[in-house]
Amino acid sequence: MTDPATPPQPASAPVSQTSVGSTELARFLGVDYSERDLQPDHGTFDADGLHPATVLNRRAFFRGLAVALAAAGVAKLGGSAVAQAMTDAEAAVADGTAEQLATAERWVMVIDLAKCNGCKQCMTACKTGHSLPEDDQHWIDVWEEQGPYGTFFRPRPCMQCDNSPCTTVCPVGATYTNDAGIILVDNNKCIGCRMCMVACPYDARYFWWNEPETPAHLTEDDYSPELTMPARRGTVGKCVFCADYLQQSRLPRCVQQCPQNAMWFGEKTTDVVTNGDDVRRLTELLETGGATRYKEEKGTEPKVFYLPHGREV
Amino acid sequence: MTSAVEQLAMRPLGERPGRGYWVLVAAMAALVVLGLVAWIIQLREGLGVTGLSSSVPWGVYIVNFIFFVGISYAGTLLSAVLRLVHAGWRRPITRIAEVVTVSSLVIAAVMIPADLGRPVIAPWQMLISGRGESPLVWDMVVLTTYLVAAFIFLVIPMIPDMARCRDTHPTGTGPRYRLYSWMAASWNGHARQWQRLERAMGILAITIIPVAILAHSAVAWIFGVTPRPVWNSTIFAPYFVVGAVFSGTAVIVVIMAAYRRVFHLHVFFTERHFVRLGYILLTLNLVYMYFTFSEYWTIGYTVQADYQAPLASILSGAHAWAFWFAIILGMLVPAALVALPWTRTVGGITTASVLVVTGMWLKRWIIVVPPLETGMTPGSLASYAPTWVEGAITLAGGAALVLIFLGFQRLFPVISIWEVEYGDEEDHVPAANVRNGEVPA
Numbered sequence A: 001m002t003d004p005a006t007p008p009q010p011a012s013a014p015v016s017q018t019s020v021g022s023t024e025l026a027r028f029l030g031v032d033y034s035e036r037d038l039q040p041d042h043g044t045f046d047a048d049g050l051h052p053a054t055v056l057n058r059r060a061f062f063r064g065l066a067v068a069l070a071a072a073g074v075a076k077l078g079g080s081a082v083a084q085a086m087t088d089a090e091a092a093v094a095d096g097t098a099e100q101l102a103t104a105e106r107w108v109m110v111i112d113l114a115k116c117n118g119c120k121q122c123m124t125a126c127k128t129g130h131s132l133p134e135d136d137q138h139w140i141d142v143w144e145e146q147g148p149y150g151t152f153f154r155p156r157p158c159m160q161c162d163n164s165p166c167t168t169v170c171p172v173g174a175t176y177t178n179d180a181g182i183i184l185v186d187n188n189k190c191i192g193c194r195m196c197m198v199a200c201p202y203d204a205r206y207f208w209w210n211e212p213e214t215p216a217h218l219t220e221d222d223y224s225p226e227l228t229m230p231a232r233r234g235t236v237g238k239c240v241f242c243a244d245y246l247q248q249s250r251l252p253r254c255v256q257q258c259p260q261n262a263m264w265f266g267e268k269t270t271d272v273v274t275n276g277d278d279v280r281r282l283t284e285l286l287e288t289g290g291a292t293r294y295k296e297e298k299g300t301e302p303k304v305f306y307l308p309h310g311r312e313v
Numbered sequence B: 001m002t003s004a005v006e007q008l009a010m011r012p013l014g015e016r017p018g019r020g021y022w023v024l025v026a027a028m029a030a031l032v033v034l035g036l037v038a039w040i041i042q043l044r045e046g047l048g049v050t051g052l053s054s055s056v057p058w059g060v061y062i063v064n065f066i067f068f069v070g071i072s073y074a075g076t077l078l079s080a081v082l083r084l085v086h087a088g089w090r091r092p093i094t095r096i097a098e099v100v101t102v103s104s105l106v107i108a109a110v111m112i113p114a115d116l117g118r119p120v121i122a123p124w125q126m127l128i129s130g131r132g133e134s135p136l137v138w139d140m141v142v143l144t145t146y147l148v149a150a151f152i153f154l155v156i157p158m159i160p161d162m163a164r165c166r167d168t169h170p171t172g173t174g175p176r177y178r179l180y181s182w183m184a185a186s187w188n189g190h191a192r193q194w195q196r197l198e199r200a201m202g203i204l205a206i207t208i209i210p211v212a213i214l215a216h217s218a219v220a221w222i223f224g225v226t227p228r229p230v231w232n233s234t235i236f237a238p239y240f241v242v243g244a245v246f247s248g249t250a251v252i253v254v255i256m257a258a259y260r261r262v263f264h265l266h267v268f269f270t271e272r273h274f275v276r277l278g279y280i281l282l283t284l285n286l287v288y289m290y291f292t293f294s295e296y297w298t299i300g301y302t303v304q305a306d307y308q309a310p311l312a313s314i315l316s317g318a319h320a321w322a323f324w325f326a327i328i329l330g331m332l333v334p335a336a337l338v339a340l341p342w343t344r345t346v347g348g349i350t351t352a353s354v355l356v357v358t359g360m361w362l363k364r365w366i367i368v369v370p371p372l373e374t375g376m377t378p379g380s381l382a383s384y385a386p387t388w389v390e391g392a393i394t395l396a397g398g399a400a401l402v403l404i405f406l407g408f409q410r411l412f413p414v415i416s417i418w419e420v421e422y423g424d425e426e427d428h429v430p431a432a433n434v435r436n437g438e439v440p441a
Helices: A022-029 A058-072 A076-103 A121-129 A165-169 A195-199 A253-257 A282-289 B004-014 B019-045 B060-071 B073-084 B094-115 B122-129 B135-168 B174-184 B191-224 B236-263 B271-301 B305-315 B320-339 B346-373 B388-411 B417-426 B431-438
Strands: A107-112 A141-147 A150-156 A175-177 A183-185 A205-207 A236-238 A263-267 A272-274 A279-281 A304-307
Touching (some): A107 A282, A121 A141, A121 A253, A183 A236, A253 A263, A272 A282, B019 B388, B060 B236, B060 B388, B073 B191, B094 B135, B094 B236, B135 B191, B191 B236, B236 B271, B236 B346, B236 B388, B305 B346
Parallel strands (some): A107 A304
Antiparallel strands (some): A141 A150, A263 A272, A272 A279
């Protein structure tokens, strides 16, 4: 796997670019962002029953993110940390563990409960970004909980469980885990039985009870499970870690919009997370923060970590 | 020569029904039509017309589904189990029991598309991409098998009676005659046919019992295999199975009482039948109470955080009325009505059965709704009340069952004539003689 002890490599030259067009970006990334990659897939499945779609390329994401961060001038340090992570990843590729890396792509989220003040801007960003109604479809929800040190706010996206009860109980395989570990719903296949909803220990799934409004800029043909839009009545909707944004090397909408920088997003194998302002090693952040996962006892192996409230931050 | 049994059992077939009959048919048909209208509205508008929400995604449709699968146990218990133990008194009841099984299973099956978000694509999706890992697929496979088995279990023992209807048909033409002929399957009452019938019934009776048990276990596992507090219970499968036989037996008593009163079938449905069914009902009642006590006692004794809210909602909160109705009026009172000699009458046992059926519907409500309302996170608290659409579809389900019975008794003998006659003779002559061509045909 990655070796954090590898000496830092110079990685600043491209990061110093100030203005990056999409073509240059693609060339720089060395990734062939062909039209096909950007086009959502329409409900075909490969032999394993998995959605081939749009497997998210971790390296591309972080390269793109590094550029984006540097271009925005938010974190020079952050940019180089990402570059460092990329170097580590490339070293692993050279070691012959590339295959392992390619299959071990695991997006993670870390939410700092000590920083969250319950402003619910993540909810707003999510609802606006995914064209969700006000009174339902809280793909990320924020509520107040009673903890050992008083009350705190808990933002709850989908936990993207490694051991997900929702995908297990789905009678038709409409909800599934994609290659990047994100749990999606293919609303072409969903029959609306709602078994996944009653099985989710986090109540993270929502049903389109009424006819959803199609966002003005989209047509039915634009639909992909990653984009989640346009929604379809009689099917289930949920948080997908903004899989559509990840394809564009952008952070999920809620992470981007958090004014407290309380939400971190990153990848487990590369061991990097960012809150859009700062970049950290995932393991270090979890360890120093004393991270936990919600309802660990359910055995669902969530990919969302919580840093406890009541810490000095 | 026609026997007294035959004359009595076949009388409703030739009679012109009275006004009361048509009023009842019209009322039930109106309810079914109202339910269909409600369903059409729901199909057009979406499930938003129900009281369901993302917090409480399942409601009365699922309650009805469990309820109707439950009462389908009537046929299995009475027909198959009593047949296997050679309980002779079962004979006049078997046909009714088997009709309850088939018709309630069909109604249960209709509750599934009523509940689905996309009922139109569902059958196709289940066929092409059904996953063996999903409890809903287990249900589909087992319930389909159960329905087919129950249907065979109904029509096979109808063959000799259909032959009789065919042979006694006044004109020997017309659609009704053709139906009887077709269902009689060239029956001529030959000894070899009797042997085959007996063998077929023996095999079917043995086969259908495990299928029925699996069917309701699969229904229970829809809830049992989820990580939801209260649902995630190891005893759910046997608990559901006992509850199913309990409610199924009660439904039989109610139908017997209605037929007895309306069609004067006192000869067949004697007080003895009510009392015997009453004892079965009492036994199942006690077992069900034991399961219920065991379930809530073990949950309630601990202080596990996620069990507290649903339990409070059931025992003392928003749904306490339904729970205590089910316990007091649906279990304790019926138990007393059967246990006490002076209420162990046709009236008393029928009253007990009506209470049991009502209580068991509410008990299924208690199983489905409160654990959803209290949610698994603080973000998912909501209360649920069904809308008129759900109410109309529910009533239509019950009305359809009544309608099926009103129609069935006009078309077919509700008493298994040959079985009753066979039983009469069995009491007096060795069974070997009966088989030896001396059987009523």
